[in-house]
Amino acid sequence: MAADSRAPVTVIGLGAMGSALARAFLAAGHPTTVWNRSPDKADDLVGQGAVRAATVADAMSAGNLIVICVLDYRAMREIIDSTGHSPADRVIVNLTSGTPGDARATAAWAQEQGMEYIDGAIMATPSMIGSEETLIFYGGPQEVYDAHADTLRSIAGAGTYLGEEPGLPSLYDVALLGLMWTTWAGFMHSAALLASEKVPAAAFLPYAQAWFEYVISPEVPNLATQVDTGAYPDNDSTLGMQTVAIEHLVEASRTQGVDPTLPEFLHARAEQAIRRGHAGDGFGAVFEVLRAPAAQ
Template identity: 70%
Template sequence: MGSENRAPVTVVGLGSMGSALANAFLEKGHPTTVWNRSPEKAEALVAKGAVSAATVAEAIAASKLVVVCVLDYRAMREIVDSLGDAPAGRVIVNLTSGTPEEARQTAAWAAERGVGYLDGAIMATPPMIGSEHALIFYGGPKAVYDEHASALASIAGAGTYLGEDAGLPSLYDVALLGMMWTTWSGFMHSLALVGSEKVKAESFLPFAQLWFEHVVAPEIPKIAEQVDRGTYPDGGSALGMQAVAVEHLVDATRAQNVDVALPEFLLDRAERAIKQGHAGDGFAAIYEVLRKPQS
């Protein structure tokens, strides 16, 4: 693909993700300049047509759009601060992992230096970058995002702008990762339970998949709707009744000599929700406990 109508891009940081980002820009025809503290990491990209800058100043001078993917926010700020005066007219898209507060602080830091800034969170593995399955969240000034959305589409078919708040991408990131980890942990706890009686995971798997597909997953949109409304209809299975079943889970877990921390956590939150008056509500009423820190 020719690069005549493709905006130049600079990629700073060539770890596995940064290299994947640079490679995607190259494949979509963007003149791509790269820089990394260890120059040898640029060699494969140079062989594909990238330009390896000798210094970070040279790299940032090469393109208006600068995509940064380094170890952390402090490393990103140190790199840009090392340039002295902010490069005129540059836009930094920071795809470094961090917290929402770090993202907001870095957005303020960039504004003080007159640098256009978008914060992003990558919800993909390096091999997915550049495909329609890659998802990247962005936050920051809409005008900045709109100006560079076409170029950014080269690294993720599902680039999603979340709004002016630079912290939202990181918040979505940790929220989705938390959902993933807790789901996996719940499944592994189930495997530990049946495994205590020498049941193989592959034997239990078909039933877990059917249960998730037909019972667990269909409830997720309903829970989201209930949370937004702030009402939690019981659906024929009130929390007070379900808490008894959760207590059975705790007892069975202990009897099978399996780690009891996960079901005990669940039982504690269910009991706290009941004490707050939600015994007759549905299971989603536990949200009212989870959304506030324990006093």
């Protein structure tokens, strides 16, 4: 058993996610202190064995490791600043959602306060916290993460340390969410096209699922290689050819009375890549436009 497997933990912020974090620490046997602006949010956790801190200062003094999950980075800093003076030996693990810029600025702020800082991004819903499959990304000083990794495994068995850069967890977070939302939006646009002729999504679903399995997903590793190497083989379907097909999608959307914004965006980016000399390359060349939209 690791030396810190029963280390005390303080959880600040008891919304749905913060409460789930506190429950997971309790379930793993960690003495857990909790604090929330609305004290009654702690009632159930206290019934499960948590200690309710009367003030933020009391919460910060209860142990070395402080896990924070609140509305945003500004709220997080205001809560810590409200103590007037934070113990210099505290380690902040901030699991509040934000941007890479927020994370970097907060890491610098924590350093000014004399506190160690780890930024994290939770890729899960509250009900998934504590599972071996739950993924949380972490970034910050290696030695600080290593010192508390065993404790943090109580909330996510699949915790992943990304390196010293504190902005990387947020960057991975928004990148994965962007992949999710754009994929969902693409499916809904397709469903809207079919719905314009009263074709139910359920009738289209088997073909969409097969398309994902046999065409879309297998191509993702190839695209990853292409964007890393800057080489975009056409695989017998050049970007010039595909742009014509995308134009058909735009026109079909307009004709069927479906919002054409998504395919219009795609068509515009493909045409921009062609103007940069990628007409004979594959579709992956669109990455060059997304990566550097203002490049000539």
